[in-house]
Amino acid sequence: MRGRFGKWLVGGPPLLYLLVFFAAPSLIMVLASFRSPGEFGGLAPLQDADGNLDLTVESYTRFFTEPLYWQIFLKSFWYAIATTLICLVLAYPLASLIARSNRKHRDLLLLLVILPFWSNFLIRVYAWMIILGPNAAVARTVNGFLGLFGVEPVSLLFSSFAVLVCLVYVHLPFMVLPLYANLEKHDRTLLDAAQDLGAGAWQRFWRITFPLSLPGVYAGAALVFIPAFGIFAIPDILGGPDDSLIGNVIKQQFLETRDWPFGSVLSIVLTVLALGLAGFAAWIGKRSVARLAVGDA
C-alpha cells in the first residue's frame, strides 16, 4: 500500500503536468481540426443555427489536395536534415576533443558548449542579424571577394544561408552533449587493440569509434532534427520571403489567416511526422545499444 502511494507521490505530479499541458492541448487540437473556421477567425460555433453538430474533414481534404503544404513540409524536412548533418559534422570532432581532454579542460569546454543557453533564444537569433548584416565584417569580406570576380554583392541576411547558419548555431549543443556523453565512455583499449591488429587512424575511427558512437549520434540527431523541423522564429527573423517553413505556416494559420482548424491539421501532421521519426531513431538506437551496452568486461 505504502509502496503504491510512494509511486504516485513521485510519478503523480509530472504525470498530471503532462496531462494538463500536453495531452489536453493535443486533444483540443485534434478536436479543432474537425471543426469549421469561424467567420472572424477562431472556430465556428460547434452547433449551427439548426442545432446540428458542425464537424467536418474539410481541413484534411484541403491539406491532402493542395500540394503547396506538402512542398513546405518537404522543404522543412530538408532544412532539418541539413541542420542535423551539419551539426553532426561540426559536433563530432568537438565532442571527441572534449572527451579526450583532461578533467580540468573538459569541464571548461562543456561550460562553453552550454554557455549560449544563458542568454535568451530570441536575443541570440537577433544577434545573427547584426553578424550577417550588410555592414558587418562577414558580408563585407564576402562581397569584397565576389567583387573581384565582378559578381554583384549578395545579401547574407534574409536568406536560406542565414536561416541554416542560425539553425546550426542554435542546435549545435544538442548534438555535442549526447555525442560527448557517448564518446567519453569509450574504452581506449579497443583503439589500442585495433591499432595492434593493423588498423591505421582512419580504420580505427571508421570501424571502431564511429559504430560504437552510433547511439550518441542517433540521440543527437533526434534532439536536433525534431525542433529544427518545426522551427518558426529563425526563418521569421533571418529568412527571406522564400524561406517560410512549416512552423511559419502554422503560426500564420493561427495568428494571421486565423484558420484554426487548418492550423490544427498542419500541427497534427507535424507532430505525427516528428514523433514517427523520433520513434524510428529511438528504435535504431536501442537496437545498437542492446548490442553495445554489454561485452566491455
Place this chain on the structure above:
Amino acid sequence: MPYNPGLVGNPCLRLMALLEIQNVTRRFGDFVAVDGVSLGIESGEFFTLLGPSGCGKTTLLRMIGGFDLPDGGRIVLDGEDMADKPPEARPVRTVFQSYALFPHMTVQGNVAFPLRMAKTPAAEAARKIDEALADVRLTGFNQRFPHELSGGQRQRVAIARALVTHPRVLLLDEPLAALDAKLREEMQLELINMQKEAGITFVYVTHDQTEALALSHRIAVMNGGRVEQVDAPEKLYSLPRTRFVADFIGTCNLLAGPVSRADGAGIAIEVADLGTVVVKSDARPALQSEGAVALRPEKVRLAAPGPAMPGENRFAGVVTGLLYHGDVTVYRVRTARGHEMEALLANSASGLARFFETGDAVELAWPADAGHFIDR
C-alpha cells in the same frame, strides 16, 4: 623453429635473438619506469616478465607492442629496429588484460579484423578464421557477440584474433587476471599447448609467480625498472641470484649477515638473532661482506628436540603459529635468539593433520647444501 633451451645462453651458438631489447629506458617525469633493460628473447620461447606492480613489466611490454616509445635503447625484432614502426606496422600482436574484444562485432568479425586490415583475400581469410577458432576450441561460435560469451571464451577469442595472422611475437598482458582460480589453471594448460602448437614466441606479463613458474621457458624477474635475474623457472626457484628474487619467487627464509668464513668447505654467515649458518657454495665472498642464505621452507627439517637430528645447521625453537593447507602445513618457529623462520611439512606420509601444535618446543635443521648463498 621450436624452442630449444640448449641454444639459450650458449655463447658459441648464440646468434641474435628473435627479439632483442637493448638497454631500453623509459622515464615518466622523474620516475624511471624501465631502467636500462637488456633481454634477448628466442624464437619459439615462452618468456615471462614477472614482478610486482610498478616494476616496469607492463611499460616494457607496451614498448615492444609500440604503444610507448623508449627514451633510450633499442628494440630489435628479427634484426630490424622497431623505433620508427607504429603498432599497426609491427609483426607483434597483443592480448590485452581486458581482452579488448570489439563489442559491436561477432566472434567472426573480431577474428576477421586483422585479416581485413591486412587485405587478406576472402577465401583465405575464411579458412584462417576457421583454423584460428578451431585452435581455441570455439568452432561454431562465429555468430556470437562478445557479451554472449563467458570470460574464458572471450579470452580464447582474444587469443584467436591475435594469432590468426601468425605474428612473430604474441604479447600477453596479465591475460588470466580476470578469471577465477579454477578457470585460470585450465587456461594455463591451454596456453602452454597453444604456444607449443603455434610455435609463436610468447612474451607474457604477470605479477603471479606461480603462474610464471608454471607457464614459462624462461622468466625475467623485474624490480624497480630493472631485471634482477633471467633464468628457467627451476633455476630461479632453487638458485635465486638476489634477495629480491629469492623473496619474490615462492616463500623463502632469508638469513642475512656478515660472512665469517669462506673456503672450500662452504661459507659461514653470522645471522644476528639466529647464530652461525653454514651453506655450500662455489662463491668466494670477502670476509665480513654482507651475504645471505636463501632457504626454502620445504628444505627445513622440523623435529622434536633430540640428539639424532642430522644436518650442519641446527637450531632450537618454539612453534609460534601454523597454517594447515591440507597437503602441507606451514609452521612458523621462533628460535632461541628470536629469529622467525618458516618450515613446511608434508602431511601425506603420516596421515596426521598436524605434527606439532603452537607452543611446542622443536628443533630446526638443514644440511649445508639445502640453502643457497646470495651475495646481493
